Amino acid sequence: MINLTNTSDLCVKCGKCIPSCTIYDIKRDEISSPRGFLDLIIAYKEGKLKLDREVQKTFDSCFLCTNCVEICPSKLSVDNAIEQMRSEIVKELGMPWYKRLILLLLKNRKFLDILAKFGYVFQSCAFKIQNNNFKQNLGIKAKFSIPFIKKGRLLSSLNKKSFLNSNLDFIDNGGKKTIGLFVGCLANYSYIETANSILKIAKELKINVDLMKKQACCGVAHFFSGDFKSVEVLAKKNIEYFEKKLEKLDAIIIPEATCSAMLKIDYERFFIMQNDTEWAKRANNISSKVYITSEYFYKFTNLQEILKNKQSFDYEITYHDPCHAKKMQGVFKEPRELLKTNYHFVEMKDCDMCCGFGGVGMQIDYYKQALNVGFKKVNAIKKTKASFVSAECSACRVQISNALEQDSSKVIFVHPLELIAKALK
Incomplete structure (x- = not known):
């Protein structure tokens, strides 16, 4: 039992x-x-x-x-x-074949690299460009989107070359500190500007960045789907890798709330579930050095002081709290304080209401239910009259961007790190 x-x-x-x-x-x-x-x-x-x-x-x-x-x-x-x-x-x-296929791709980056190249080749005929004046004014490139499984759904396309494959293993900014970057699958293949923004911020702060290119998928999609065999493989691979890396790193930062929660909290919980005390302890040992990116930049650097001397923008920004940031890790103040430095911030009522992403299974098998939750979030966003909504989670980005698109809203989703990097220019 x-x-x-x-x-x-x-x-x-x-x-x-x-x-x-x-x-x-x-x-x-x-x-x-x-x-x-x-x-x-x-x-x-x-x-x-x-x-x-x-x-x-x-x-x-x-x-x-x-x-x-x-x-x-x-x-x-x-x-x-x-x-x-x-x-x-x-x-x-058992598990439906299409879920097994998605989880297999996430588990094997080489497969995703090949898929990304095909996605890029066919984007001219299969993807449509979403343009928006606000986004153009901010200097953010238009994203490509593709209908996915359900009619009308939009997702960001895969880039021809992933973030990890586009950069050196180590970015030397001449700093005394070195951080490791766990980029996450979505930021690695689709939302590359989020990852690039971290490099821009680190350069300004004179912090070296180790891209930790042997990192594996965090396994959160597998965890949510009940594929515990894959979770064990991915978790052990990452923990062993992080243990070696942390001998020389000050911290590991992650621009994704779900990935961060998985590495920082759920790895230990998972091994406790498996009655594996040795690996639970090893997971706990690395957790103290794992941070959501905004949390690390706010608490351990002078980023906010630097931002105070940079340009301010009239764009009205509101913020959505990812479930796995505020509720699981207690991170909600940090991104807000950084954004308030250069942007007009408008607080959203029900800011911590779930966006409705819910994981791979929810997006495939319960799309209508997920979209209904997304529309509730859209209504909360619209009441702020903000031009942009932000959240430190690409899963939330997928869900909220789609809900905004289905609602024909002009509000644009932008990751907070992209907004911060823009202010540093």
């Missing part, structure tokens, strides 16, 4: 989590709520629930936004319980 760290047994059924649950807000079904998920887990543990496709659909419908964890009086890790339950379901029922 699986060990779910007694999460399901410890739930007192107070129901405080239900009003905050992203999927319950859509379905209004007790089963699709944190309390309902835990009841199903108890039934499974007691041998009263047989795993089938309906059960799989129920557990796959969770956005893993961690709202329930944040509001729970006992701070029960409902998200981890659901992730482990998904693993049991995958063992029993």
Whole structure:
């Protein structure tokens, strides 16, 4: 029988989590709520629930936004319980071929490099350019988008050459500090300007950058999908690699909230789930040196002081808090303070409401539900009357950009690091 760290047994059924649950807000079904998920887990543990496709659909419908964890009086890790339950379901029922294919690509960068080249070649006939005056004025290049699986969906195209393949292994800025950059799959292949912005900022700060080119995918997509075998392979590979790198690095920075949360928090949790105390300890040892990029630049450099002497812009910026930044890592002040230095900042009501990305499975199998959550976020953005919305997460970027496009909104999503790099020019 699986060990779910007694999460399901410890739930007192107070129901405080239900009003905050992203999927319950859509379905209004007790089963699709944190309390309902835990009841199903108890039934499974007691041998009263047989795993089938309906059960799989129920557990796959969770956005893993961690709202329930944040509001729970006992701070029960409902998200981890659901992730482990998904693993049991995958063992029993398997995984659809298209999910296996996506996860295989993420696991093997050589395959993605080849795919990126093909994506670039065909973009002239398959992609459409999204132009916007605000974006052009800011100096940000227009992005390419392609319909993906569902009619009308838009995603940024793959670049011909990835960020890691476009740069030297080590960027020497003549500094006393050296940081490692874990770039993340989306910033490596699609949102390359985000990664380039880190290099621009590091150059201004005179901080050397090790691109750590042997880094593997963090495995968060595999973790959310229940592919625990791949998580173990990727996590161990990264931990061993980071241990060696951290002998000479001051820190490892990550421009993606989900990747950062995976490396900093969920690696340890994963190995605890597997009753592997040795690797859990090794994961914990590296976590103290892992930071979301804005957190590191705000706390450990004089970036804000430098920005105060740079040009200010009249663009109104609002900010969305990625679930895995604020709720899991407590990072929300840092990007705001940096952006406020050079831009007119407008706070969004419900800024920490889940954007609705929810992972690979959610985007493929529950696109309409995800889009409905995205539209709620769009409404909150529009009320600010801001020209730009920002968030330190490319997964949120994919989701919010698509929702804005479907809503025909003129608001543009820009990563905070791109805005900061622009201000440094």
